[in-house]
Amino acid sequence: MKKYIYAPITLMMIFLFNSCQQNEIFLTGTVEGSDSTIVAISDFIISDTPDTIVVKDGKFSHKINIEHPGYYYFIYGEELKMIFLAPGYDLNIAIQATDSTTNYTFLGKGDLENNTLQKINKELDKLSFNQIESIPFNSRTKYIDSLFSALKNNFSNSVKHKKIDPIFVNFQKKYFDYNGAMLKTYFGLQSDIKDPSYFKFVDDLDLNNGQCLGIPVFRWFLDYHIEYLLEENLSKMDSIKRDQEGVRIIAKFEVIKNYENKIIKEYLMFTSIKQIIEYEGVEGFKKVKSYYDDFVKQDKYRDYIQIILNKKLLISKGKPAFNFTGIDKNGKEVQLKELNGKIVYLDFWATWCKPCKAEAPFNTLLSDEFKGKGIQFVSISIDDEKNLEEWKNFIKEDKNILHLRITKDKMKELTDAFQIKGIPTYMLIDQNGNFINSAAPRPSSSEIRQILNQLTQK
Structure with missing residues (x-):
């Protein structure tokens, strides 16, 4: 037996x-x-x-x-x-x-495959994004198609008589297809194209093959494709509902929810939740936890989410903020702890960052509005030394913002301590140097005024 x-x-x-x-x-x-x-x-x-x-x-x-x-x-x-x-x-x-x-x-x-890949990458490195962007929009799609079609044909001819892994050949051909699709989707979104026929090329792509997640440009393309579907869905809402807080986030997760392939759906849920946590911390995770519970099942994803949640707890409400040292426009060193006794609204930015510069006028208006109410506005530039004069020229009109820059030797320490994944990033620090919110709303938002009014009325 x-x-x-x-x-x-x-x-x-x-x-x-x-x-x-x-x-x-x-x-x-x-x-x-x-x-x-x-x-x-x-x-x-x-x-x-x-x-x-x-x-x-x-x-x-x-x-x-x-x-x-x-x-x-x-x-x-x-x-x-x-x-x-x-x-x-x-x-x-x-x-x-x-x-x-x-x-x-x-x-x-695996040597033939990887030596071939290095040659391909050298060719791809020669491509200039700025050159593609400079081509008139009406001709750009045709140019992208011809460019990647030529690369794909050259690759096919180069491996035709070689004993090379057919899986690699298939992956590399898809790599060219998704690279072109990613660029066309990106430029379509940037140009705010409303004509759905522009995106008809997506119909020819395989969007339900989970193994394609092994192709990086496929994943990047998915990010832009989701944005396209999201904008399409939001355009059908009335403007009042569309502008409500949190609507965009939930609408994005509903788009992902409709993906057919479970492997791709889980990956997209994971990356979107990861992004929410990185930019909005633990509070952001609470908004989308139901999607995490329902769709994120693999241990590698759940373990990673737990790691970044634990990390975000270090900069959550009530935790002490890192006491950095910045240099003002006159060359004087200023430490964060010197501002104790005031609420501090931190703005991490750089002169090369377009979204940062777009927010700057709103930050100036906000600082003028709350002048004398116990709030110190601090803008921290992470520019290189070579941009010093540009930084000084950009900030010279601000009277109610303390502008600081961080030296290169202290940059990593600062960005690691505040867990800055991208800019602009805004944070609120209380009178004792502890975090109020490590993912504060932008100056252009209506939420930040409500928060600052509540804090100054306490």
Whole structure:
């Protein structure tokens, strides 16, 4: 009797063992011309939690398991190199570093695919976004189509007689398709195109293949496609409802909810929730928790959400704000703690940031309106030293805003401490130097006036 019980279990264990082996990838390599002791590998989905690989005596060796083929980051120092990995690859990466360049050579199973990919990436690096943008809009779509069609044809011809992984070939062709689609969708949104026929090219794309998540430009395209569908849905609402707080966020999640493919739907839910937490913190997560509970099931997604939630708790209401030191326009150092006794409205910005500069006049009006009411407006520039004069010229008319800049050596410490993922970012600090809100509304919003009025009436 026992043998009939154990036999299926034994077969299952053999199956699981073989499955794990089939998903394994072996990465080995050498590093020359550098003292670097670490390299790393990461997917494009959770790219800021890389799998670290130790380099010892100029060599490294690592084994990883992947579920599906796709593109990954290979991280060396500050360089991010896109590589292609598929189950069963046994890849050797030889890195030769000089003062000016870093060369990568691939050997072993997966070498032809990755050496081919590096040549393609060099061609793609030559593309100029500004050049494409400078082409008149009516001709731009045709130009993008011809550009990526030529790249795709050249690639097909170059691999025609080679023993190259057909999965890689298929992925790379889709890479060209989605790259073109991403650019066309982006420019369509930027130009506020109302004619739905402009977006007809989307009908020819495969939007329900979960394995395409292994293609980074497919995921970037999805972001823009969701924005298009969102704008389409919002345009059908009356203006009063559309402008209500939180409507846009919920409308976006309802768009994602309608995606057919469960794998893609879960990924989009995860990335959208992640973005909400990064910009609005724990309070933002509460707004969309029902979508998290219903649609985000994979452990890797849920674990990551928990990590960033725990991190956001460090800058949640009541937690002490980092006591940074900034330099004002006269060269004087100012610390945050010197402002204790006042409510502080922090604005992180830069002169090269268009949305930041668009908000600046509203910030000036707000600072004038609340002058003498116990609120200190502080704008913190993260500009490089080369933009110093531009910064001084831009801020010279502000009388009720304390303008500070951060030196390069203290920039990372500041952005890490305040968990700044993008600019503009606004925060509120209380009279004791503790956070009121690490994701405060923008100066142009109606909400910020309500919040400041409530704070000054206490």
